Amino acid sequence: MRRFFAGFPAGLTAVALLLTACGAEPTRPARTPEASACDPALGRAFGAWAEAGFSGSVAILRDGAFECRAAYGMADTGAHRPNTPGTVFSIGSVTKAVTAAAILRLADEGRLSLDDRVGAILPRLRGPVADATIRQLLLHTSGLNGTHGGDYEPLSPDAALAAIGRLRLAFPPGTGYVYSNAGYTLLALVVEHLSGRGYRDYVTSTVLRLPGGRTAGGFWDGSPAAPGPRAVGYLDDGKPGHQGGFAGPYWGVEGNGGLAMTVPDLAEWTYALFTGRVVTPASAEVIARAGWPRGDGRSETPGWVAFDRSVYGERFLSTAGGGGDVGHNAVVAWVPARRRVVAIASNTATLSAEALLRAVGPALLAGRPLPAPSASGPAATPARGGDLAAMVGTYRLERGGEFQVSAEGGRLTVSATGASAVRALAPPGAEVTEAALRAHEQRVLALLNGQTQEGRRERASLEKVFGAVSGLTLAGTVAKGADTRTYVTLTTGKGPVLAWYAVNEEGGVMAAQIPAKPPALTLVPSGGAGRFRPDDPTGAGPRVEVAFEGRRMTVTGAPGAVTAERSG
Structure with a gap:
């Protein structure tokens, strides 16, 4: 698929x-493509x-x-083989x-x-x-x-x-x-x-x-x-x-x-x-x-x-x-x-x-x-495993939607299921309007409901793999760089399937992932007890803070704060 x-x-x-790039004198291309050569200051910066x-x-x-x-x-991490210029x-x-x-x-x-x-x-x-x-x-x-x-x-x-x-x-x-x-x-x-x-x-x-x-x-x-x-x-x-x-x-x-x-x-x-x-x-x-x-x-x-x-x-x-x-x-x-x-x-x-x-x-x-x-990148100091273990679990929002929290390597990973949870974890930046997100969702719905030529082809392709599609539910929309992705839960003959679609203004499919995993965010400690921020070395990702207190998880961002209660 x-x-x-x-x-x-x-x-x-x-x-x-x-x-303005590097300040070193240019060198003619070496015959051995694996040889690295870069201005030392620039090399140190890229190394960081x-x-x-x-x-x-x-x-x-x-x-x-x-x-x-x-x-x-x-x-290749499995073979411990490094990248080279070749x-x-x-x-x-x-x-x-x-x-x-x-x-x-x-x-x-x-x-x-x-x-x-x-x-x-x-x-x-x-x-x-x-x-x-x-x-x-x-x-x-x-x-x-x-x-x-x-x-x-x-x-x-x-x-x-x-x-x-x-x-x-x-x-x-x-x-x-x-x-x-x-x-x-x-x-x-x-x-x-x-x-x-x-x-x-x-x-x-x-x-x-x-x-x-x-x-x-x-x-x-x-x-x-x-x-x-x-x-x-x-x-x-x-x-x-x-x-x-x-x-x-x-x-x-x-x-x-x-x-x-x-x-x-x-x-x-x-x-x-x-x-x-x-x-x-x-x-x-x-x-x-x-x-x-x-x-x-x-x-x-x-x-x-x-x-x-x-x-x-x-x-x-x-x-x-x-x-x-x-x-x-x-x-x-x-x-x-x-x-x-x-x-x-x-x-x-x-x-x-x-x-x-x-x-x-x-x-x-x-x-x-x-x-x-940014200090929140992978070089940031990880939290102790024992501290994180107490935060692992499923947290449900009162009005629907949930967060699944896991821990590995001194970091938390939070995935969001449901439109409310997705919006809290991945709020749109200032460059993306609410109207644009809603319009994108409507184009995706029109596509999957077979209202266009491409939509009918897409529907037939889905049903060939997953069986009859009897329903679909919006599961949230995220803006990732130039890519707006609308998540949809499809009710199919083989059970529910999560997918995301990116479509252009004319309704054409630009990208899709089927089946997809819920949108997720990796977090590192932000300084206070039980407080975390995105593991984002560029500082360009979602501006949210996640706090844990007892059985509650609070996500705070541009749309405001939402609190979810741990189940089980």
Whole structure:
């Protein structure tokens, strides 16, 4: 059953802040990719963030030379294998930047024009999307909304083409914006058709070829695989994520996700792209030029998001991807004025690559030392096990909902079941309005009640796995970065199933996890007896305090305080 769709657009809020980066003299890339080299002060700062939970790799490139190339944490905790700069990560939706480059390269070769109708190139394509242009697909303005297949659903090119043709458009092509994985799979089908070599062969033999002849990575599933040792991704619950091995065919994710590479290779490929070594300089300018305006100083470009000077005082482009079954997060940024690339990938949910950028970016922009992680991170002093044992149990709210408290490693983990409990434990931040959360819930309900084309497909998919769905109940909504997730308890033929969905404003599914675990928060002591705060090294998570007194648990946050009584 689908857990998470590849290519969910991550919320980039601080990538541009890496504009002044390291102060060390650049060094030319070493021949041994596992070798680490970074300015000592920056290395110590990133080391502190590693102690606070960051596990992954960092590469900063300027004028084709590395300013920093380092890795932290464990690639595989069970095997005690550390991450190195040579460790391979899934790059998720960053794949779209590669697919866009493949399209621009075909344009350079005279095989297509960006204003060609996709139906003219793929005459077997049916449905309204056939009238969309290649440019509109690149900029997510084709109107395509919804999904054409799951990540690990065996889907042939013909089946993918037919499924995409059946999708309805949210608006006439060229009149709006909605992020579409299906649109980039359609572009991959264009590459497949026009190259005469297949999407995978064309991308790896041509588009990912670095100066000097080396290829930057490959695929996470299937062949040609990205060479090198892989990082195991660890999901929200700490379990290992998908490590490859899906036999395909891969057209649920082809073109919109699925590539993998080392972080230094990602940085080098990005530099080669924007300096006209992957596509012509004219096509590189097309990729770098602001395209469809999205507001707040952002605009869509082919495979990237462009930020103008009004955002952080410097123009830059960025793209990110990750999440889902693999458990990786990757982000890369290009700063044209400084000819600098910043690339980061992570393999745990504790502190993602993007969260690290948000935490350290402002200091880098101002030329200050990187901030230290919050004292509430994993380096914080744990509580004594005996003290925590007295707090473990189930706590029920008077008006419904409950908290389940467990203890491990000197920390408490609290999970919330029911809308009231979820709202108390994970209150929305100031940037998310109550109206927006309620609107999201209504779109999820409309989806699961089968009121839309995609909703009917989703309902049928659920019933195929879990039996007849006879009811559904809202179980709370949380805002996690750019991701709003509405939890729903489904009454099915196999019993109750908890799921969460993230949908766009047009009702299309962007991500889903089925079955899901209740939202949870890890806590550390906050100083007073029986008082705890979130274990959050960035300080950007929910601002709540949890206090225990006798058989009572009180959660205090922006919505106020709620008290739950321990049962049993």
